[in-house]
Amino acid sequence: MRVRPTSAEVPDLPGAYLWRDVHGQVMYVGKAKSIRKRVSSYFNKDLAPRTQAMVDASESIEWIVTDSEVAALMLEFSLIKEHRPRFNIRLRDDKSFPFLALSRSDTWPRARVMRGAKRQGTQYFGPYAHAYAIRNTLDLLLKSLPIRTCSDAVFRRQELRGRPCILYDIEKCSGPCVGLVDADRYAEYVEGLASFFEGDSDELVKRVESDMAAASDRQEYETAARLRDQLFDVRKAIARQEVVTETRENFDLIALEDDELEASIQVLKVRMGRIVGRLGVVVDKVEDVTAGELIGTLLRDLYTESNPPPGQVLVQELPPDPHVWNQLLAERRGSQVSLRVPKRGVKRRLLETAGTNAQEAFVRHRLKRQSDHNARARDLRSLQDALGLENPPLRIEGYDISTIQGRHTVASMVVLEDGLPRRNHYRRFKIKTVEGQDDFASMEEVIRRRFTAYIIDRDRP
Known part of the structure; x- marks a missing residue:
């Protein structure tokens, strides 16, 4: 980031904040009890690597003040859903x-x-x-x-x-x-x-x-x-609905297993004492978060007004400021919700079972991830040999021209990084200088515009 905002500029109030890059694209959305303290923390010297990468990639920061922490949490959820920032952890959409x-x-x-x-x-x-x-x-x-x-x-x-x-x-x-x-x-x-x-x-x-x-x-x-x-x-x-409690209770169990890059999350849905649903998902840890913060992200994204939480949500670790999450869940349910870590008994054993499921799912995912990575590495080395490159092509851009009736010409750019699609880097270009249908001239314009912008961005201080 080029210019750090002064402390007097940033309000000492709850709210949400947005980091934007040079093109105005939202890179990260966060919420805080005090925006001033949270923004100030991003300019410390000992930032985690992912956080430092996000700050380095950003050009500016803006904020929106709310009247409470719960309102800030709900605003954060809405902004993430709208902008889909690159540095925010998100579950798959419902x-x-x-x-x-x-x-x-x-x-x-x-x-x-x-x-x-x-x-x-x-x-x-x-x-x-x-x-x-x-x-x-x-x-x-x-x-x-x-x-x-x-x-x-x-x-x-x-x-x-x-x-x-x-x-x-x-x-x-x-x-x-x-x-x-x-x-x-x-x-x-x-x-x-x-x-x-x-x-x-x-x-x-x-x-x-x-x-x-x-x-x-x-x-x-x-x-x-x-x-x-x-x-x-x-x-x-x-x-098919396994009986897990003698009493006819309704609750959800949430457990996770993670490493530095990813996390496996498992949710068991118990209704009337029976397991009626299981949900498992692996998310990329594109931001540096603790297990409690990751569970908070899950609570934010999983439960909505159309999919409200049950009366009890049992978690492996409480998120920071649990009273705020209790209020949010209560608003989405329309009545009180108990958010806690079970300490003993049947519910504790069930949570341990959910944790075991998360571990096993994570092991399977890592084996598949390693297999996929090895295959991609082989393919990139083959492409390196075929093209006579000094190094494997870790970033590949592909361009195509399309013309409708010889008048409306556009181009598209797709991007692969490390052999995988990087969809948030895809671009479309409207051809400005070429009259009629001329794919070669149109391609020349697109390549010139793309790499002119790249050189300007690269030489930016």
Whole structure:
């Protein structure tokens, strides 16, 4: 950074701050109880290497004052989501994780596995680590809770035809498209499915057992046999939800394993005493953070108003200023949330299990990372030999020209560093000096502009 702001310029108040590079791109977003003290800390001599790299790459810093630490935390979350800064640790966006979704706003709600932005009027369960696991569980439940899984287009098509699709024939849909089920009965199916994925399976088991006994008493043995098969499928689905506590509690467990470069995070979701979801992710530690700060980042990104936390969140280590995180989680839940480190008993053992899962996932990831790194190194050395270079090409830029009807000419630049895409360095150029379609002249303009800017940036004091 060229000019350090004076202490008098920086407010001694809570808020968020943004580091920007010479092009105005946001490099890092942070929050602080006192912006003045936090900004001052970046100009110490003993900065960690990653922090020093961020400061060196930045041209300016700006800040936004808030009225509380919680507001600063929420503003930081919004700014990171908007700018996607290079030096901030971020989880994958929610859209990368699969959820089970119930379209409650539909006249006949639909169940499906979804990724993507949350939609109004849809109830979500999850997130989960694998989409196939949710699909398998849903498939086991559909004979007992036959709600529709078809798209709106298929639903309308069958409605116009006046006959249900094959899912009705195999007893995995109750045929709402042609009025083969009444609204009250269908609503029971929907509530039963929601209760199951919230961890309460007892009512479903009791209902199927009762229906099976009643059919047997009426000597309707084929119906009783079908219900028996349904009960088997329900119990098989329940077996996927491991019982971990004797009491019917709801809580999440968060554990991690890390090294200097990356961290493996594991989340176990317990509802009504059963594990109903597991979430694992590996993040790059592009900023120097402690385990507690990393858990704070997870709390910030994982829980939102559309995916609120449960009443208890049990963590391996508390983040700094835990009271601030308690307030944030309470706001997103709409009621109090207990954030703590379990010291003994079942919950402590469960947290240790989550920690073991994080360790094993991290070992697998590091083995894959090492394998990928070796393969990339071999490829870069091969390219070095083929091109007669002194060193392997650690940075590769590729350019292409595109013209629409000979009038609108643009160029694109893609970047690979160490054999991997560096998407935040991708650029697009609008051709300014070339008339008509001339790819060679257009390429000359792009290369000249790109390396003129590079030389100016390189020679900057």
